Amino acid sequence: MRALVWHGKEDIRCDTVTDPEIEHPRDAIIKVTSCAICGSDLHLFHNFIPAMKPGDIMGHEMMGEVVETGSEMNGSLKKGDRIVVPFTINCGDCDQCKRGNFSVCERTNRNKEMADKAFGHTTAGLFGYTHLTGGYPGGQAEYLRVPFADKTHIKVPDSLTDEQVLFLGDIFPTGWQAAAQCDIEPTDTVVVWGCGPVGQMTIRSAVLLGAKQVVAIDCIPERLSMAEAGGAITINFEHESVVERLNELTDGKGPEKCIDAVGLESHVSMGQPDTLLDRAKQVVMLESDRPHVLREMIYVCRPGGIISIPGVYGGLVDKIPMGPAMNKSLTFRMGQTHVRRWTDDLLRRIEEGQIDPSFVITHTVGLEEGPEMYKVFRDKKDSCIKVVLKP
């Protein structure tokens, strides 16, 4: 089969690889009908996430048709079923899964020992990601083996298109979780840093959860136009002061809820000296992540507020102002998305027509164009916001 394979920093190729096989009775094989390039794939593309290996198949947003199942599906899945695959693999049986904490499933990371050493305790296995999370082959491919498939799937009805449901596997529940863990009140101002695909989903989620006003921060005009279409007041940080504008919008009190949909590769600009220092430290490996957004959120957030972090961080950050964070009684909530916790509700909302997540798709291409599209997405060329691949 063909698949997009990581060969090193900025080197992704559309290779021919061997087909996946059933390895365990709880496995299933799907024929991938649609998959997408995620913002966090760019962190792998740039080799900012440790423990990738040449030969790793990329991709953790995918869906398709079940073509083969193991012997222990217990009636949950059969050939021909159409499913979206959550990027967090979950067993459904461990303590964490029973609590709904699917992204920290205790049993699905096949490199548990490595994760125990790196993180203290293991987290769930993830598709198309670092070997710290199992190194499972990803879904930017024609076929995918889904481990623990009896639990790791979202069945979707034929009445909905791939484009409407594909993002149930990652960015939609990720944006939703980011907003939901803010405990939004009707009087809240919710600020979203970053108007990439997750930021866009977060904005819509905050609207659907009843925020008084949603503010979106970015510097890319087309992304800001999409944010505005979703109901956000926009701030282009290259043209105006984020702090001043947020104070203006909140009567000087600051926003109650701040969401970081940027993560470890925040924009570097001359107007933000800390970003230059972060970039320099990152180059010489004194720091792995650039936490400008975290610093800014802590500074602007209203005392007693909530900082929600769906953006991916990979390692170590410097100069986080914990003094202000502590004194302002801020609450931090973060984590990889507990996808299955949210998807029944989100699928219902899509079916009811409350929201159609396909609004975010700007490019649809074949798998063979994937390597080029990584660069188009990275460079934000051709007004690219979200790329869907059709294997």
Next chain:
Amino acid sequence: MAFPSNMTRSERDPKVLRSGPSSLSSSDRLARNLGWFSIDLGIVEFIAAEKVTGALGMRGKENLVRAYGIREIASGVMTLSVDKRAGLNSRIAGDALDIATLATAIRPENPKRDNAVLAMLMVAGVTLLDFVATGAHTVRHIRHSGERRSYSDRSGFAEGVEASRATARKKLGDLRTSSVNEGPPTKKTSGADSV
């Protein structure tokens, strides 16, 4: 085994049979080679400054050459990072410094004048490559305002933003009212499901 990367795969994971088109362009590869060249040259300049100055007839300028070595290493590291353009631009600035410094060695009384001329020609050649790589990366990364689209018609809400917002606020308001009427609040569970 055709691909060394297959050795690191689990027994039944898909293995690479045939490699296809890469995201690495020729200008990426050129920048990568220039980055490594910069680091190699920088190390030589730093640890063998006496030999470099001796070969060029520039005795007494060892510390300057060592400083240039550190500059080369820094440029190389930056060129190998994702900020290639900054690295390549710093390399071009460094090339100009190198040429200016070598020009002082091209004088009739320098017995190693020929070596200095040769070195200057080599720097000029590498400068040309630096310009080629920088040009390619500048073209790739610059986003022209003309190519920007507006997505102002993509709300994602079938009923429109304001209707969706109003419905959500009403539901949230109702939820808060009912919880007040029912008694003291219980622990929140990010109750998105109920909205």
